[in-house]
Amino acid sequence: MSQRLRVNPISCEAHGMCAELLPERISLDEWGYPIVNEEPLPPALLDHARRAAQACPTFALLLTRDRDRGS
Amino acid sequence: MSDETLLIDAPAAWESEIGDPQPHGTLPRLLAGIPAHGPMSLEDHLAVHGPAPASTRRRGRRGESPLIEQIAQAGLRGHGGAGFPTATKLRAVADSRGRAIVVVNAAEGEPASLKDRTLLHALPHLVLDGAQLAAEAVGADELIVCVCESAPASSDSATMAIAERRGLSVDSARIHIAAVPGNYVAGQESALVNHLNGGPAIPTFTPPMVFQQGVRRRPTLVANAETLAHLALIARHGPEWFRQLGIPSQPGSALVTLSGAVAHPGVYEIEHGASLHSLTDAAGGTLGDPRALLVGGYGGSWIGRELLRGVALSDEHLAPHAASLGAGVIALLSENACPVAETARVTRWLSEQSAGQCGPCVHGLDSIASSVEEIAGGIAQADATQRIARLATLVRRRGACGHPDGVARLVTTALDAFGPELADHARHGPCEDCARPAQLPLPADGRLDRPSHKPVSWR
Numbered sequence: 001m002s003q004r005l006r007v008n009p010i011s012c013e014a015h016g017m018c019a020e021l022l023p024e025r026i027s028l029d030e031w032g033y034p035i036v037n038e039e040p041l042p043p044a045l046l047d048h049a050r051r052a053a054q055a056c057p058t059f060a061l062l063l064t065r066d067r068d069r070g071s
Numbered sequence: 072m073s074d075e076t077l078l079i080d081a082p083a084a085w086e087s088e089i090g091d092p093q094p095h096g097t098l099p100r101l102l103a104g105i106p107a108h109g110p111m112s113l114e115d116h117l118a119v120h121g122p123a124p125a126s127t128r129r130r131g132r133r134g135e136s137p138l139i140e141q142i143a144q145a146g147l148r149g150h151g152g153a154g155f156p157t158a159t160k161l162r163a164v165a166d167s168r169g170r171a172i173v174v175v176n177a178a179e180g181e182p183a184s185l186k187d188r189t190l191l192h193a194l195p196h197l198v199l200d201g202a203q204l205a206a207e208a209v210g211a212d213e214l215i216v217c218v219c220e221s222a223p224a225s226s227d228s229a230t231m232a233i234a235e236r237r238g239l240s241v242d243s244a245r246i247h248i249a250a251v252p253g254n255y256v257a258g259q260e261s262a263l264v265n266h267l268n269g270g271p272a273i274p275t276f277t278p279p280m281v282f283q284q285g286v287r288r289r290p291t292l293v294a295n296a297e298t299l300a301h302l303a304l305i306a307r308h309g310p311e312w313f314r315q316l317g318i319p320s321q322p323g324s325a326l327v328t329l330s331g332a333v334a335h336p337g338v339y340e341i342e343h344g345a346s347l348h349s350l351t352d353a354a355g356g357t358l359g360d361p362r363a364l365l366v367g368g369y370g371g372s373w374i375g376r377e378l379l380r381g382v383a384l385s386d387e388h389l390a391p392h393a394a395s396l397g398a399g400v401i402a403l404l405s406e407n408a409c410p411v412a413e414t415a416r417v418t419r420w421l422s423e424q425s426a427g428q429c430g431p432c433v434h435g436l437d438s439i440a441s442s443v444e445e446i447a448g449g450i451a452q453a454d455a456t457q458r459i460a461r462l463a464t465l466v467r468r469r470g471a472c473g474h475p476d477g478v479a480r481l482v483t484t485a486l487d488a489f490g491p492e493l494a495d496h497a498r499h500g501p502c503e504d505c506a507r508p509a510q511l512p513l514p515a516d517g518r519l520d521r522p523s524h525k526p527v528s529w530r
Contacts, residue, residue, distance in 0.1 A: 008276045009429035010471050029465055033430040 001065050002040035005049055009033075011060035018061045021052040034061070096315035100324050101300050102340045105193050110228040113235040116196035123200045124306050136208035139165065142302060144310035146322045151176055151258065151295030152368060152398040153473070154386060157302065160292060163282040164209040167290035171211035173244065174267065174286065175202045177218045177225065177296040178251040178258030181368045182512050183400045186326035187296045188222040189338045194300065195232035199246070201299030204306050206244035209292050214246040217263055221253045221514070253514055255369075255424035259472045260293045262426075273426035274472035297326050297399075317343035320387045325396060327384070329354055331403035331510060332361040343396075347382040350401065359406040363488055365511070367397025369417050370477015373410070375488035393484055402511060409504035411496045413511050414485045415440070415447040420513050421478050432475045435466035439482055446493055449500025456486055456493060 005025055014032035024045060025037045041049050041063075053061040104111065104119035111119070143158035164171050175198060179187040191198055202214050218226040229248055236242055249267060251257050257272035264285045266272035285291025294302075301323060305313050314322040321343040327350070330336045334355025341350055347364065351357050364374045364382065372394030374382060382388070386395045404410055422436035439462045445451035452458075463479035470476070486493065496502065 007469075008471075009431065009469060010276045012430060014430055029431065031430055031434040033434075033469070035465075035469075 003046065003049070004038050004040055004064050004066070005036050005053075006038060006062045006064050007034055007036050008060045008062060011058045013058050013060070015057050017055045017057070018052045021055055022048050025049065026052070036061075040066070098316070098324060098342060099340045100304055100316070101190065101194065101197060101297070101326060110192060110232065111194050111196065113196055113232070113239075116194070116200075120197070120200075120304070121307060123204060123303060135162070136165065138204060138208040138302075138306055141305055141310050145305045145313040146310075147298065147301055147305060147313070148321070149295050150297040150301070150325060150399065152181075152370075154395060154397075157294070157298055160282065160294070161205065161209055163280075164211075164290045164292040167283050169289050170213075171206075171209045171290040171292060172213045172215065172286045173202055173206045173209065173211045174263060174291055174293045175214065175216040175296055175299060176258055176260075176263060176293050177216065177222075178263060179219050179222070179398075180253060180255045180258045181398050181400055182255075182514055183330055183365075183402050184328045184368065184398050186328050186338045186399055188219065188225040190300060190326060191216075191218065191296050192222070192225040192228045195228045196236070197300040197303050198296045199229070199232055199236060199242075201301070201303035201306075202246075202294075203242045203244060205292060205294060205299060205302055209290075211292065212244050214244045215267060215286065216246065216248045217251045217258075217267070218248060219253050219257075220250040226250065254426075255421065256426050256472060256474055259474075261472070263293055264291060271426075273428060274470075274474075276471050318385055318387060321385045321396075325384075325399055327396075327399040327401050329401045329403075330512070332358040332405040333403055334358060341384055344383055344385040344388060347379065347384060347401070350384065351403070357403060361403040362406050362408060363404040363410050365402040365404065366392075366394050366400065368400045368477070369421055369511075370474065370481055371395075371397050371400060372480055372484040373414070373488040374484070378488075393480065393487070405510055407504055407507060408510045409447075409492070409502055409507070410485070410489045411443075411447045411492050412501070412505045413509060414482065414489070415443040416509050417511055417513070418443050418478060418482060421474075421481070425474060426472075429470040429475075431466050431469035435462055435469075435475060436478050438462055439466070439478060443482060443485075446497045447501065447505070449496055449498070451497050453497075455497060459483075460486060 016028055016032055018034050019026040019028045026034045029035055053063050139158055139161045147157040148154045177187040177191045206214055216229050233246055252272045256262050259274045260281050261275040262272050264281045265275050267286045281291045317323045324340050324342050327339055327341055329339055333351050362376050366372055374392050389395050419440040422440040425432045425436050427433055442455050442459045446455050459482050463483045466475035467479050
């Protein structure tokens, strides 16, 4: 089951930790909010993604399994 | 809306159809028999459309409601703006655990749209039929009709219709009415649910999707008022009948709100795929040579004058213009209105309508609006149009709801449609037409405060 990153844009306060911890998948826009690549994560990045999600002070970075995603 | 009177088109040829229980392949459908003034009574409604089918309840414990199957075959899609397949939505709610609730969405936060409040005001029983049938199909025992607080006449009409229907055997769900604030995003599905749960009428992050966990954490079907009216007729006449109008990719008819440079602005029913020309003809023709068309809604698309001739009104026909029928807004910009000033004004208003929750929406829409305003005022930097295009790409899909995407669409289509006008403003500042009163209505104008559908008349 593939996993993807997703941001809760309401919770996100542009701390920017995620982009520092996972630059392979996350960059910041000109206001400091994350631009997330939402393609399925390769296994090699899973641990890094988990750490980035845990580091978010507002728990706005989410790791989702495909079946959890709404339409 | 400049006209005091709302006109609902009904050519003479339609009148013979009224009272025919199964009009085939002809308009009007939803607007059949619409009274010249005030709401249609239950008695008249039954005379025009006949009674709703007795039961659409699901067969067996795991079976599907025959109505959902019919809606799927009909190919009905939502008329609130997003165009989501209605059967998919019904199935999702029916298959979720727990007793469902149906929310009728007549919030209609689009300033240039009047069709939902008009429909609910003039033809409340068609909407309530659809709502009750949908409730039965998804196993809901409760119905909430959400009406914009700026449309008290629609709300009153629904209240009276509910009283008339007491004792009607098809009605199984309890029903009540809720007023919804008039902010632009209030009609968004999760915003409506948030409001009904006692919160502000602003979108929430999903999941949970409202079909799983909506009003009071129950599975919730949020359906546009017009969509439910179509559903009520499909339940009566079947999917084949529905498909006798429209095109294969978008069967059936649609209500549109026609405004701007036409002789008789108002709410009209069109067949999907009908030409823009046929619609403006039915509205007494255009006034002058309209400069552009804004289609869908304010988060919709501009189509410039030189492309207007061939425009047909379906998502398939509009797709090459990066447009869709959306909520049925058809606003024709007058030949002496300035498209740059109008776009700047609406974009600023839309940026102010951001719920203020998501960073990219808060900062992005404000920056986009400022850039358009700077161009309109002739004080923009040389790369302002590129900046707008870049910001539009940057905000897409980055909000909890589709609001930023709509603004992105409005401004990118403006860049395509008004290239020379934008360049001219950037170089020379405001044009002659910029000084005229703005044409596209905004709630702050006060123009929308009155019940828009007071005198419903037809030709």
